[in-house]
Structure formats: structure tokens, C-alpha cells
Amino acid sequence: xxxxxxxxxxxxxxxxxxxxxxxxxxxxxxxxxxxxxxxxxxxxxxxxxxxxxxxxxxxxxxxxxxxxxxxxxxxxxxxxxxxxxxxxxxxxxxxxxxxxxxxx
Numbered sequence: 001x002x003x004x005x006x007x008x009x010x011x012x013x014x015x016x017x018x019x020x021x022x023x024x025x026x027x028x029x030x031x032x033x034x035x036x037x038x039x040x041x042x043x044x045x046x047x048x049x050x051x052x053x054x055x056x057x058x059x060x061x062x063x064x065x066x067x068x069x070x071x072x073x074x075x076x077x078x079x080x081x082x083x084x085x086x087x088x089x090x091x092x093x094x095x096x097x098x099x100x101x102x103x104x
Contacts, residue, residue, distance in 0.1 A: 025060045
């Protein structure tokens with residue numbers, strides 16, 4: 001059984017964009033710092049959480065590096081997909097407007 005957060009599953013990481021991966025990495029490092037601080041002061045209740053966060057950080061680094069090397073595909077930006085839909089919709093509107101102009 002894999003240890004780590006459920007939101008950082010490998011399938012979920014494949015759908016994230018690069019800037020979001022970097023943001024998740026920053027948050028995980030911050031959480032690890034806080035957990036280590038709690039451990040040093042004796043306030044930490046769940047020692048297994050440190051291990052889970054370390055694995056999340058390693059998983060994030062792996063995905064980022066694989067994308068740099070071209071091993072793992074980078075998801076298409078959402079903006080490009082919406083532009084493609086707008087272009088297709090615009091072509092449909094142009095075609096229907098042309099048909100109306102011919103009918104008059």
C-alpha cells in the first residue's frame with residue numbers, strides 16, 4: 001500500500017501542469033519543515049506523516065524530472081483546448097451566417 005496523500009497519486013500528477021507541480025512541491029516542503037519542527041519540540045502526534053510527505057516530495061521531483069527528459073508527457077494547457085473550441089464554434093457561426101446570406 002502506497003503511503004502519501006491521496007491527492008498526489010501518480011495518476012493525478014500526470015494531469016497537473018508544471019507550475020502546479022512546483023507549487024505542490026513548495027507546499028510539501030513547507031509541511032515537512034513544520035513537521036520536523038513539531039518533532040523537535042515534542043509536539044508531533046503522527047510520525048508516519050513525515051515519511052508520507054517525504055515520499056510525496058520524491059514523487060513530485062520524479063514527475064518534474066521525467067517531464068524535463070521527455071519520458072513523461074506534459075498535459076496540454078487548458079487555454080489551447082478552449083481556443084480550439086472557440087475556433088470550431090466560430091467556423092460554425094461563419095458557415096451558418098454564410099448560408100443565411102445566400103438565402104436572402
